[in-house]
Amino acid sequence: MTRWEADGRGRLERAAFELFSERGFDNTTVAEIAQRAGVTERTFFRHFADKREVLFPPEGSLHLQELLVGAVAGAHASLAPIDAVAAGLEAAGAPFQEHRDNARRRAAIIAATPELRERELIKLGAWSTALCDTLQRRGLSAAAARLTAEVAIAVFRIAFDRWIEDTNDRDFPQLIRESLAQLKAVTAGA
């Protein structure tokens, strides 16, 4: 038993999610989030570096990054980098499958606010950096690794957006494969 209700951080995340959904990010103050979670505003800022960060908890983002990097690092050495990366993207995408409604709500919140889109972009940038390191460890040159990593993340974002918008319930890994195939077609040139 602690002095306070357990999992203050989780309560803050849920309160923020609800309030952002109801009235939008801009029309929600940190004080309101804290109040709904039953803590102080100051406590909010001890858990999250800033107001946006509450939507990007490390459990989610870091975990996915590890899946991505792990799958790429573990892919058979004979695989071309781009195909090792494909395996990584599918691995990172798989966990979403069961949380589609939630993912959609979250995407809606983020899409509605430029500030949040900025944050999302830089989070994906971190994935790209991690992926780049991993690819270099697979023997790729720094230049090729950077390019591959950036393009891979672009493919992930596009596949994710398609998955969110998709009305036919196609599964995420499949959309990754399709996007990647389209990438190969598009870059093949004339």
Added chain:
Amino acid sequence: MTRWEADGRGRLERAAFELFSERGFDNTTVAEIAQRAGVTERTFFRHFADKREVLFPPEGSLHLQELLVGAVAGAHASLAPIDAVAAGLEAAGAPFQEHRDNARRRAAIIAATPELRERELIKLGAWSTALCDTLQRRGLSAAAARLTAEVAIAVFRIAFDRWIEDTNDRDFPQLIRESLAQLKAVTAGA
């Protein structure tokens, strides 16, 4: 004669650039920028939506976006999309050539502060959207256009970073072509 010194906006941009260079973005207040420019803090916020925006004036960003889009739209219809895009990227990159020192200083400021990197990413995202529209007007499917546009911007960013870091004074268009060639190699698969 107006009541005030001319070009308050430009003075604010220059003052901000200097101060950010000298002491960094975080250690500079808007009040200080305004003071150096000889205006009020309130005036700053009438010219720029927020403190970061002063580093991303529309004259720069929008102009380049028009070069990019214009070159792609004007590229010969027989060109493959990816090659039309290559022409656009070179066109957008060309103006930098003569302002390399300035570009480098600016890049240093941005690289030093996550908040500014976020803003830069979203600005490039706008380029991507504009490019996507243009590609669709060239007859590309929405899906292929999005993919091509995102990848193109990734190539631009990478080429730009290489150009900034480059010690051999290679020119920007050339770096674009090299990066694009590398992209084709990397996506070709095994």
Added chain:
DNA sequence: CATGTCTATGTCAGAAACTGACATCACTAT
């Protein structure tokens, strides 16, 4: 059992980023 340390939180004051409402004053058109 007493005592001390650790950790998560509360309290408070304050800086800095931003916003809305209203005033001012040169310039411009009628």
Added chain:
DNA sequence: ATAGTGATGTCAGTTTCTGACATAGACATG
């Protein structure tokens, strides 16, 4: 002349975020 326009100043207020210090339960140690 007079009225209107546009860029700025003034000022009060909200919101985000930070630093310093206090508090209370959990836990270990003697």
